[in-house]
Each structure stands twice: as C-alpha cells, then as structure tokens.
Amino acid sequence: MKPRPGGARAAKPARPPTLSILVLSGPNLQLLGTREPEIYGRETLADVHARLEARGAELGARVTARQSNHEGELCDWIGGARGERDAMLLNAAAYTHTSLALFDAIKAVALPCVEVHISNPEAREAFRQSSRIAPACVAKVSGFGVESYVLALEGIVRWLRARASLKTGKR
Ligand code: DQA
Helix, strand or coil: CCCCHHCCCCCCCCCCCCCCEEEEEEHHHHHCCCCCCCHHHCCCCCHHHHHHHHHHHHEEEEEEEEECHHHHHHHHHCCCCCCCCEEEEECHHHHHHHHHHHHHHHHHHHCCCEEEEEECCHCCCCCCCCCCCCHHEEEEEEEEHHHHHHHHHHHHHHHHHHHHEEEEEEC
C-alpha cells in the first residue's frame, strides 16, 4: 500500500453490513474506566462500544451493544435476539459464574454466542474459575483487556462466514 501524505493510515473502507451482532455486558461493567483499572483498564464501556461499532463496520457487521446490571434484562435481550441477530458476544461479568438463567437463555435462542472477559478469570479467585455459560457458547475470549471484545468480534465474523461457505460450498 502507498503511504499517505502525513503518514496517516488509510481507514479501512466500510463493507455493507451483512451480519448483525449483539454485544451484551453484565453487572458493574458500566463502571469500566474507573473500576479496578489495574484489572480492567482505563477505557470506558462507551469507548469499547464505539470501537466495536467501528471494527464491525470494517468487517461488514452491524454491532448493537448494551449493558445491564440485571440478569432478567440480559435474558430478555438474548431472548429477543432469535431471528434478529446472527450471533452474540456476552460478557456476563459475575453472572458468568452463577447464572443458569443465562445458560438457558443462550441455549433457547440457539444463536452462536462467544463468552468474553476482559481479565482472565481462570487466573483469578477460585470462585471465578468456573463458568455456567461456557457450555452454551461456541468460544471464549478472555484475558486481553478490552481487546477481548474486539478479538471476539473478529473471531465470530470469521466463524459465521466459514459456516456460511461450508453450507453454500463457496469460498
Ligand atoms: C469479568 C470477570 C468476572 O469474573 C467479573 O465478575 C467481572 C468481569 C471480566 O470481564 O474480566 O465483572 O467478566
């Protein structure tokens, strides 16, 4: 690629959105940026959502990102995704370790879901080392800071496109 004047990198052209991805974050993640920054970093959830929307636009995926402190509301959003979205990214936060309701909700909609964590729960306290939702998910990305969300988005877009090309036989 030819370098642009001033050394600025060309923004990747947006692809028309062909995929729709729901990104959900659970309790206390509205506090990102100030919550235990040594674990969760300094970026706010609004920063993360903006990055996901921008990366989604480059990849041809419309991203809708929401946060709730309430298990039932997260279940409502997952339930509403059936037939509306192609996949979900879910950082269920503390509900990861406790919520049968979220496990059931993911199973019920039968949409591919990626479990996301900013930290690496397996390397933390014992109570974080089991996930109730993992068996309902196709993949997990954790430990990369807020980059985990972006990596999960890139991964699920590739996963969805690979699945589609397997079905059509087209590459
Ligand atoms: C978290 C890890 C969980 O154990 C914790 O309860 C959170 C955040 C993460 O993103 O690293 O709230 O999901």
